[in-house]
Amino acid sequence: MKSNSRPRTILRTYPYWFYLPAALVFGVFFVVPTMLAFYFSLTRWTLFDATFIGLDNYERFLNDPQLMAGLRNTFIYAVITSGLKVIISLPLAMLLTSSLRLKGLLRGIIFFPVLVSTVAVGITFASLMQPSVGLINTVLGALGLPRPDWLGNPGLALYSVALVDVWKGIGIATVIFIAGILSIPLDFFEAARLEGETWVKFRYVILPLARNATFTVILLSFIGGLRTFDLIWTMTRGGPGFASDVLTSVIYKQYQAGFYGLSVAGNVVLFILVTIIVYPLMRFFNRAELEL
Amino acid sequence: MIRKFLFLLLLLVLETSVAAAQDAVTLTYLVDDTQNSQDTAQALADAYMAEHPNVTITIETRPGGTEGDNIVKTRLATGDMTDIFFYNSGSLLQALNPAQTLVDLSDQPFIENIVESFLPTVSQDGQIFGVPTGTAMGGGILYNRNIYEELGLSVPLTWAEFEANNAAILEAGIPPVLATFGDTWTSQLFVLADYYNVEQAVPGFADAYTANEAKYATTPAALAGFTYLQEGYEQGWWQPDYATTRFEQGLALLANGEVAHYPMLTFALSTIAANFPDQVNDIGFFAQPGTDAEANGATIWMPAATYIPQTTQGAKLEVALDFLGFIASVEGVDAITAAVAPNGPYLIVGSTLPDTVLPAVQDLAAYIDSGNSYPALEFLSPIKGPNLEQICVAVGTGQMSAEEAAASYDLDVERQAQQLGLPGWD
Numbered sequence: 001m002k003s004n005s006r007p008r009t010i011l012r013t014y015p016y017w018f019y020l021p022a023a024l025v026f027g028v029f030f031v032v033p034t035m036l037a038f039y040f041s042l043t044r045w046t047l048f049d050a051t052f053i054g055l056d057n058y059e060r061f062l063n064d065p066q067l068m069a070g071l072r073n074t075f076i077y078a079v080i081t082s083g084l085k086v087i088i089s090l091p092l093a094m095l096l097t098s099s100l101r102l103k104g105l106l107r108g109i110i111f112f113p114v115l116v117s118t119v120a121v122g123i124t125f126a127s128l129m130q131p132s133v134g135l136i137n138t139v140l141g142a143l144g145l146p147r148p149d150w151l152g153n154p155g156l157a158l159y160s161v162a163l164v165d166v167w168k169g170i171g172i173a174t175v176i177f178i179a180g181i182l183s184i185p186l187d188f189f190e191a192a193r194l195e196g197e198t199w200v201k202f203r204y205v206i207l208p209l210a211r212n213a214t215f216t217v218i219l220l221s222f223i224g225g226l227r228t229f230d231l232i233w234t235m236t237r238g239g240p241g242f243a244s245d246v247l248t249s250v251i252y253k254q255y256q257a258g259f260y261g262l263s264v265a266g267n268v269v270l271f272i273l274v275t276i277i278v279y280p281l282m283r284f285f286n287r288a289e290l291e292l
Numbered sequence: 293m294i295r296k297f298l299f300l301l302l303l304l305v306l307e308t309s310v311a312a313a314q315d316a317v318t319l320t321y322l323v324d325d326t327q328n329s330q331d332t333a334q335a336l337a338d339a340y341m342a343e344h345p346n347v348t349i350t351i352e353t354r355p356g357g358t359e360g361d362n363i364v365k366t367r368l369a370t371g372d373m374t375d376i377f378f379y380n381s382g383s384l385l386q387a388l389n390p391a392q393t394l395v396d397l398s399d400q401p402f403i404e405n406i407v408e409s410f411l412p413t414v415s416q417d418g419q420i421f422g423v424p425t426g427t428a429m430g431g432g433i434l435y436n437r438n439i440y441e442e443l444g445l446s447v448p449l450t451w452a453e454f455e456a457n458n459a460a461i462l463e464a465g466i467p468p469v470l471a472t473f474g475d476t477w478t479s480q481l482f483v484l485a486d487y488y489n490v491e492q493a494v495p496g497f498a499d500a501y502t503a504n505e506a507k508y509a510t511t512p513a514a515l516a517g518f519t520y521l522q523e524g525y526e527q528g529w530w531q532p533d534y535a536t537t538r539f540e541q542g543l544a545l546l547a548n549g550e551v552a553h554y555p556m557l558t559f560a561l562s563t564i565a566a567n568f569p570d571q572v573n574d575i576g577f578f579a580q581p582g583t584d585a586e587a588n589g590a591t592i593w594m595p596a597a598t599y600i601p602q603t604t605q606g607a608k609l610e611v612a613l614d615f616l617g618f619i620a621s622v623e624g625v626d627a628i629t630a631a632v633a634p635n636g637p638y639l640i641v642g643s644t645l646p647d648t649v650l651p652a653v654q655d656l657a658a659y660i661d662s663g664n665s666y667p668a669l670e671f672l673s674p675i676k677g678p679n680l681e682q683i684c685v686a687v688g689t690g691q692m693s694a695e696e697a698a699a700s701y702d703l704d705v706e707r708q709a710q711q712l713g714l715p716g717w718d
Binding site: 044046047048051060064065066130131132149151152153154237238239240241242243253255256257258259262 | 358387392679
């Protein structure tokens with residue numbers, strides 16, 4: 001970033017003790033626990049005493065097929081949810097920035113699921129997706145369509161939860177896109193109109209100029225997907241078997257089992273993973289932004 | 293002078309004891325949320341409060357399974373446990389570090405009232421921590437006797453006979469075996485209730501297993517339980533929607549004769565008795581069959597117990613100890629029997645079962661009386677891998693083979709043994 005000079009001048013306007021309260025809060029609630037987590041991940045910890053065992057927990061984590069399946073599922077989940085959110089919410093945002101009459105109402109409706117508690121959404125959808133008496137399959141059956149066992153079929157459970165996640169997260173993504181589209185100067189649309197086609201407007205105006213919004217949506221929903229927990233837990237608890245286990249549910253289960261050290265090691269793995277994936281992504285997006 | 297002093301002293305003693313008796317004490321009693329446990333706890337609390345008007349015992353519930361284990365562990369570790377709580381005996385208790393977290397009861401007079409064979413399941417380092425609350429249970433197969441009568445089947449003594457029965461039931465258009473994987477803990481019975489057969493085939497498996505010398509994957513008799521789950525999936529024994537069916541929904545299916553068998557603990561009977569009082573007499577029990585008809589017998593579960601955490605002190609501790617004494621008395625047993633249909637024998641000296649016990653409990657009692665019963669592994673060894681339920685669901689839904697599952701469970705067991713700091717596992 002070339003604009004480094006500005007933050008520096010801001011830094012100098014305040015004396016250092018000004019930062020002390022924030023630093024204290026950050027230190028006590030973030031830095032110290034993180035450091036402690038790194039330490040406890042190297043121990044066998046019973047909450048009463050901790051035995052130092054080196055990297056055993058990590059070795060265990062990476063050698064366990066079920067834990068690795070959790071890792072794979074996490075990726076699938078993050079890619080599917082962030083991908084679908086972009087694909088669905090961009091056209092929605094375009095629709096909702098057009099001169100539609102019911103725009104306000106529709107915006108409200110699309111944003112509504114975001115406001116509902118995730119746990120409530122999970123429980124509701126778990127019963128909607130019940131295979132024989134659930135609403136979804138009742139409707140599908142009435143239409144003569146196949147009635148899949150959404151959450152009971154091991155090959156399907158993860159995707160069913162991902163779909164609900166998309167439904168719930170689409171509101172935020174759409175709002176970000178709306179903001180992105182509205183920030184494009186009208187001149188560009190004028191020029192596109194001269195070209196005459198909607199496709200031109202989409203391909204050469206909205207897509208490149210709302211790129212910031214696209215990146216934000218991808219990044220936010222990808223991170224959200226990597227650390228998803230509440231929906232998975234309320235809908236399947238990682239089941240059936242290990243079929244929809246993701247990193248966070250695996251970590252939570254290790255914690256439930258009383259394997260505190262192993263569970264903390266899982267959290268460190270998650271932390272490193274998010275950093276490794278998201279940092280380059282962010283760098284790439286930032287560079288792309290500068291090139292614009 | 294001395295007389296006056298003594299008089300004053302007497303007065304003081306009287307005064308304090310009277311005051312202590314009248315001081316209102318409230319105890320909170322944490323139990324799991326099954327109907328059976330709640331009713332048992334409530335019956336005990338009501339009977340005790342009737343005799344001790346100054347005491348109030350409120351029941352607090354928690355989820356069962358690993359989620360409940362987690363709540364209990366965390367509350368104990370953070371000093372946030374209720375005044376008394378209800379929890380499994382055996383290996384699950386060992387995982388609570390009882391010597392560091394619970395009040396030692398070994399000096400209490402009421403320990404004498406407890407059947408001696410129960411005590412090891414609530415002990416650690418020579419200390420005793422719990423009193424049995426409720427009845428012992430059988431683990432095996434609950435079955436619908438109407439279906440057996442209609443199809444002219446008889447109780448199987450070997451697994452081969454069980455398979456033949458299942459084939460006949462399937463042919464009659466009834467799902468032979470109920471699977472309720474929506475409550476994952478229910479998936480473990482084929483493995484856990486097979487322990488009588490494991491012990492017959494490999495005497496002393498429990499000790500070798502605890503000492504890291506015997507494994508599920510390499511002991512054919514122990515592997516069998518996982519094989520049964522795989523077989524159930526492959527042969528299509530389960531009812532529709534088995535992957536998401538919950539425990540209580542399953543009990544309805546069994547009571548209504550929509551499935552024939554349910555691998556389960558007999559504690560489910562009291563829930564059936566509460567929800568389906570007319571059908572509960574149609575339910576019978578048989579031990580999970582093994583390879584040898586001559587060596588047929590039932591696996592027994594010890595009752596769960598009531599414990600006092602070390603955070604309970606002072607007047608509350610005194611009342612809590614007195615309440616535990618009540619639970620470990622014949623009056624306590626009678627209070628439970630009046631409210632909850634017994635699921636098996638009590639482990640309190642001098643207690644008796646009423647003449648009107650459920651048919652399935654009579655079936656279970658027949659195994660115990662004839663000496664054909666053996667405790668489940670979790671009461672013989674401190675180690676039980678926490679992932680067993682999830683692994684069993686994975687096998688029962690066709691995602692994992694029996695061999696993979698056994699190997700995976702061995703790994704889980706190793707982890708638990710190391711966490712417990714047992715010798716021979718490092």
